[in-house]
Amino acid sequence: MALKVYNTISGKKEDFTPLSEGKVKLYVCGVTVYDHCHIGHARSAIVFDTIYRYLLSKNYEVTYVKNFTDIDDKIIKKSQTENIPWQEVGEKYIRSFYDDMDALGVLRPDHEPRATQHIGDMIALVDTLLKKGHAYNIDGDVYFSVESFKNYGQLSKRSLEEMVAGARVEVDERKRNPLDFALWKASKEGEPSWDTPFGAGRPGWHIECSVMSTLYLGNPFDIHGGGKDLVFPHHENEKAQTEAATGERFVNYWIHNGFVNIDREKMSKSIGNTLSIKDFLKEYHPEVLRLFFLSNHYRSPVDYNEQSIEDVNRALHRLYYTRQRAMEAQKGGKVEPRTYPEADEIAKKFVDAMDDDFNTALALSYVFELSKEINRMADEKDESTAGLIAYAEGIYELLAGTLGLFTDSIEALESQERIRHLTRTGLDGTFVEQAINDRVEARKNKDFKKADEIRNMLAEKGIMLLDTPKGTQWRVKHSVS
RNA sequence: GGCGGCAUAGCCAAGUGGUAAGGCGACGGUCUGCAAAACCGUUAUUCUCCGGUUCAAAUCCGGAUGCCGCCUCCA
Known part of the structure; x- marks a missing residue:
């Protein structure tokens, strides 16, 4: 089966055919850097990261571009309220963005251009639109005429x-059509400004993406996401201004x-229910998200x-425990993987x-089905299955890896969880260790009453004890169930 | 007001004509001082409701009800 992609512009799933065989040009709208990213940004990043990884796994040669919008009204506002230069606002939140994305295991795109690096190209595009009659200049504000497209x-x-x-927009009487949007804005006193043939000012919101996408990927290119x-309005406007300027189609798949x-409520700053990626990561492992x-x-x-x-x-x-079991089943000598057809079958369904x-x-x-298969074989505790497990695990890792999972070990997963729990609750790690040691001692003496008391005491602090052959360990006991 | 989407088990969630994936929970089992964890097994004759098309519908059509998004900055 070939790759099918739902295209917003047609409202249908379409067969995916890149412009150039074996190559994919992918552009995703990045962030406007005026604040820390929230989990909505994370969703977009993770969705397109997964698409990117999957395209790579299909051996496409992908050119992936994601922009930073580092000049914009909100950035200027932030710079004024915090009294720091607008450039620093951008720098600060770009760093914050990278911290979050790296933590989430989001692969870096091939190009991550910033709007301010391409002001000259934007000016050229605005100029072209003016010359072609798709835009008009009013006192240094340049608007795109939607009726011209x-x-x-x-x-x-x-x-x-x-x-x-x-429309519920405030109508600007100077505009020819209420929906005409700004390509270029005349700068007010104290705002960032660039000199242009049509007046000093700064770019409008959509122009940066038109410029950077086509500059790095050509026009047209394959996939534009966000x-x-x-x-609406961002992509509609981007498309309008690009196609009006070039006279050609801009993007094949949206x-x-x-x-x-x-x-169950929309996440928004006005409701005050946004959750930042950083706050999420204080509670959970990034792969949970x-x-x-x-x-x-x-x-x-x-939701x-x-x-x-x-x-x-x-x-x-x-999923991680299964991986662990699979590894343990292969211990004790070199295991030669033996083809396990069920695993191949599952891999095929995964691709479909x-x-x-x-x-x-x-x-x-x-992936869960394969987990079950591996566990069933591991349960047999039969040496002869080791080769099959090795083979199945190889596929298991491959599929999970395609989805960006399994970037840690189970030990790291659990130790990070313990550290987060201690930090969150303010509990002392040595206190916990001591209590566990006391209980081990009590158990040795068959003083199960005391042992159970300690276990209950720790349970109240969200700590769950596990008496394993390797000794007593602890895990975080999550309250919601 | 205009445009669009969604409604599947206790919860989350795939599935757009061929007889209901998966996860969580619950229950049963293995294990354990007892537990827990881990693993295995079981868990929707049915897909909001009412009509219709079809040999066949969760899936298509019509209607009803409920929820949500966009039309304004927003991932």
Whole structure:
């Protein structure tokens, strides 16, 4: 089966055919760097990271570009309220962005251009649009004329009439059409400014993506992605201004990911229910978030809530335990992998699922199926299965790796969880160790009453004890269940 | 007001014509001083409701109800 991709512009799943065989040009709208990223940004990043990884796994030669919008109204505002130069606002949040993305295991794109590095190209594009009559200059503000572009509304499937009728925008009387949008803004006193033939000022919101995408990928290019909210107006406008300037099609496949709600409510700054990536990572392993998003179809809205995250956290551990068991089953000598057809069959289904518009939820179900297969074989405790397990594990790692999972060991997963728990609760690690030692001693003396008391005492502090052959260990006992 | 989406077991969630993936939970078992963890097994004759098309529908059509998103900065 060939790769099928849901294209926003057609509203259908389409066979994916890149412009140049074996090569994919991918552009994803990055962030405007005026604040720390929240889990909505994380979803977009993880969705497209997964698409990127999958394309690579299919041996496509992918050129992946993700931009930083580092000049914008919100950045200027932040610089004013915090009284720091606007450039520093950008630098600060770009660093923050990288910290988050690296933690989440998001692969770096090939190019990560910043808007301010391409001001000259933006000026040239605005100039072209002016010369072609698609834009007009009013006192240094340059607007794109939506009526001059016949396909305006094609992406978001709206007509100009509908939009004007339903518009709740403040009408700027100077504009020819209320939907005309700024390509270039005249700068006010104290704002960043660049000199241009049409007046000193700064770029409008959409122009940077038109410039950077086509500059690094050519025009047209294959895939343009981003969050669903960007369909209108951002991508509609990007498309309009690019196609008006070039006279050619801009993008072949538009891919948009759904939103993140929190407790069934839209996550937004005004409601005050945003959850930053950094705050999330204080509580959970980054792969919990990844697995959570991949358990849902990328186009559907997803509801973030404590219960779901706990469920996913357990599921993630399950996958890791299986991996651990598989490794242990191969200990004690070199194991020659022996072809295990069931594993090949599962791998094939995994690919089919991913080929069907990146159905990660279905693909994951096959990873769990393979986990079960491996455990069944490991349960047999039969030396002869070691080769089969080795083979199955190879595939298991491959599939999970394609989804960006298994970047840690189970030991790291659990020790990080313990550290997070101690930090969160303010508990002293040595106190816990001491209590565990006391209990070990009590158990040796068959003083099970005391042993159970200690166990209960720790349980109240969210600590769960495990008496394993290797000794007593502890894990975090999650309250929600 | 205009446009669009969604409704599947206790919870989360795939599935767009061929007879309901997967995860969590629960229950049973193995293990254990007892537990826990881990693993295995079981867990929806049915897909919001009412009509219709079809040999066949969760899937298509019509209607009803409920929830949500976009149209304004937003991943």
